[in-house]
Amino acid sequence: MSLVVKRENLDHQGHEGTRRIRQVEDFSSVVQLESFVVSIQFQIEATSGPGRVSTLITPHGKIETPVFMPVGTLASVKGVPQDVLEELGVQILLGNTYHLYLRPGVETVRQMGGLHGFMSWERSILTDSGGFQVFSLNDLRKVSEEGVTFRSHRDGSSHFFSPESAMAAQIGLGADIIMAFDECTEFPADRERVRTSMELTLRWAARSKKYFEEHKGEVPWSSRPPSAVSRQEKQVLRSSTPASKSGLLGTPVAQDDNSVKSDATQSLFGIVQGGMDREFRRESALKTVEIGFAGYAIGGLSVGEPRELTREIVESTLEHLPQDKPRYLMGVGTPEEIALYARMGVDMMDCVLPTRAARHGLLFTSEGRISIKQARYAQDGGPLDPACGCRVCRRYSRAYLRHLYAANELLAQVLNTVHNLSFYLDTMRAVRHSILLGDRAHFLSEPSRRIP
16 A cells, blocks of 8 residues: 545635545555645536536636637647637647657747746647557557556657656646646457556556656746747737637637746646446546646547547536536537536536538538538538638638639638637637526527627
């Protein structure tokens, strides 16, 4: 039996708390520090059933939850520049540790002051641990107690990820929120395989936290070089828009400030695994909470299981997660699904679907999905979505969007992605608005009720 640390008496304002040593079976690490400062604040503002609207504050900004996080795998949301993401109201982006580790490399990003300086993004960032990407390599990986040996999908070179090296990489990348290293269990898998994988993830979670607590002061924010666009130039740009002016669909335009408190650090989230077994999910959730993290993610879903089973596992897992910590559902899903999960009490979600589908001409609208490549749109002069206020729907016709796609113009991918992201972000705004009003209306099936 070994010892792990559980956080106790942490208030919603993120003030300094205390630690208490507890005995927990099967974990392999001990965190020795006696006090800590949490660099996120999480405050629940309103509830409607299990759904809640909350404020999550990181060292780089305030986030309204439930929130959808666009995926910027290589420090870029494919086809969309950062200023457009700001205009859309994106509050937090997701970066991929595995891909950034391979290219351009953690040290390059670290020398630029982390991802915020490297990609000139002053709002919040979350990075995953790379566990899911390594899992997806199948025959190119080998898992052991120490970590995972894998071959790069780019050039076949051999690499090794452990809980410690995954933490070191994420500290170097400098996201506001980072994830413990985990093993994503394949589907289908027999019960013994699920148990073994879940227990390995718990041991890795304890090791991840131990390394993070010992090295979190190494985050590179203080070494950030001056941005290519100076703060003075940005102020000139902002001065053309009154401070009270709202952004798209009535959302206030964020006034970014890249100043970060000198004692600010990242926050580490734990990940619940356990396959499609409710009992293992419960065990994983409870023991992950025992280790103690700033927030909790539900991982290992959308790996080929039926969507109804995904919903059942999410619902049963949420029952065992703390009410006063942010909950992150990883890699899910369609607009209908993210609205459903937000109403079930999930605070954060990410998915490649809106951007990937956009590049293949599949667009989400209040009237249903549209495959813009179809010939029937060739003479359609109407907007893509009459109920959408994004820059694409305000300006371009379906006929033009279809022409761009048929002509293989790069602009097709850009405009399609901007619209799909706007639709996802609008969906979350509508859900937040609904929860604040205590209104259980199904916004996706009643487009006239979406926020104009």
